[in-house]
Amino acid sequence: MVRTPYRYYADFEAFVKRKSSKRNVNGIELEESDHIPCGYALVCVDWQGKAVNWSVYRTDDEEENVAKIFFDDILQDQKLRQNVSELLQQQSSKSMxxxxxxxxxxxxxxxxxxxxxxxxxxxxxxxxxxxxxxxxxxxxxxxxxxxxxxxxxxxxxxxxxxxxxxxxASMGKISPCFTHNLKSYDSHFLVQAFDESMNATIIPCSSEKFMSFTVRNQIRFCDSFSFLSSSLENLTNTLKKNNTDDFKLTKEIFGKAENILKLYKRGGTDQEIEDLAQQINVDLLLQKGAYPYTHMQ
Structure with missing residues (x-):
């Protein structure tokens, strides 16, 4: 029995924009910065563990409401998944x-x-x-x-x-969306994009941190850090010790040139796909990289 046939995984990236600097009582200089969302990655996985949809979005415009675009993206996909689920239930009930x-x-x-x-x-x-x-x-x-x-x-x-x-044990209609460290980071971007149409239901930990929240009774956002209390780097390294073949979704999406082009919503000629395929090295995605956050301003 599948309680929820589809689930989502998401992550946000942000510009780090310096606001000001000041010294504390110990004379140490502290910098205050704003984190402005500049992009996200989203993947939808079905009950068989297969990726059925994925998207990557990024922008150079600080004024663009990335969280709002994310909500439009995931809610539109969830509407499609609900239609598919209803069709599957109708078919399965007629022919077990x-x-x-x-x-x-x-x-x-x-x-x-x-x-x-x-x-x-x-x-x-x-x-x-x-x-x-x-x-x-x-x-x-x-x-x-x-x-x-x-x-x-x-x-x-x-x-x-x-x-x-x-x-x-009927099939659930609310799909979970797992985001690592949602409670302490990504939720701040999402909550700021709430409007009346979201009809959001929130389970708070405090006035600034949220354990979980549900949007339009369709998507429930959950923090995967709550049950995998380690950094993504450590979790990846632990899984790599067993076998890199465990990263099935990563290899399915990023291991094929046509899928990478699909991420950026563009096609490619046969020659472009062939050239890109020769450059793909999925193992690099399983390593911690240096990312110039402070220079993305």
Whole structure:
């Protein structure tokens, strides 16, 4: 069962613009700077772990509302994903993928002796025989009845579940968007772009930090640092120790010349694609690079 068929991962970059400098009580000079968002990267991943959409945006204009552009981008894509999800659910409900012999055998077992079936897929409790009074009720009013459970996206048969458990496990319509260190950094850009149409719901940690927030009841922004409490550099190095093949999405998106051109919303001739393909080195993306933040002004 897929509770949320699509999820997003995002990250922001910002200009660092000096405001002023002053000395503290110890005589140490401190610089105050404004962080102005100048771009973002966004990828949407489906229930199978495949990247279905990705985009990179950047600007040289400090006045451009990058966070607003980001919201327009992700909400537009989420609307498309919801339409796809509804279509998948309609198709899967009409044609569950299951071996016909297994289906007939399970139906017979449900009628004759459900106590011999494997436990409920969700709660793990054994099934029991229903009384005549329970069987006389409408199907939706038989919470303990064993029903067939299928993946709402692929249509594949998963197992048997109590009717009540199956109904409670319906597919969610709110997709999560994970951003590393959202609470302490990226959220400041996003919250400043809120307007009345966002209909935002916020879970605050304090007046300046937000644990999570939901926009238009469609996207829930979460901080991946909450459960992966280390820098992206350390997390990448830890994963690299096992096998660089684990970076499937990175290699899928940045390992192909045509995908890189797609990121910047442009095509290319066969020769351009071939030349770019020879220059690609995905392993460089798995290293910490020196980035001139203070010179991006």
């Amino acid at each position: 993928i299951i071996n016909p012999q297994l289906r007939d055998m399970l139906k017979k077992q449900i009628r004759e002796d459900p106590t011999q079936l494997d436990p409920c897929y969700f709660c793990g409790e054994k099934f029991r025989r229903l009384s005549q009074q329970e069987m006389s009720k409408l199907f939706k009013n038989r919470p303990n009845m064993a029903v067939f459970l299928h993946d709402h996206c692929s249509g594949k048969f998963l197992g048997l579940a109590h009717n009540r458990c199956n109904l409670e």
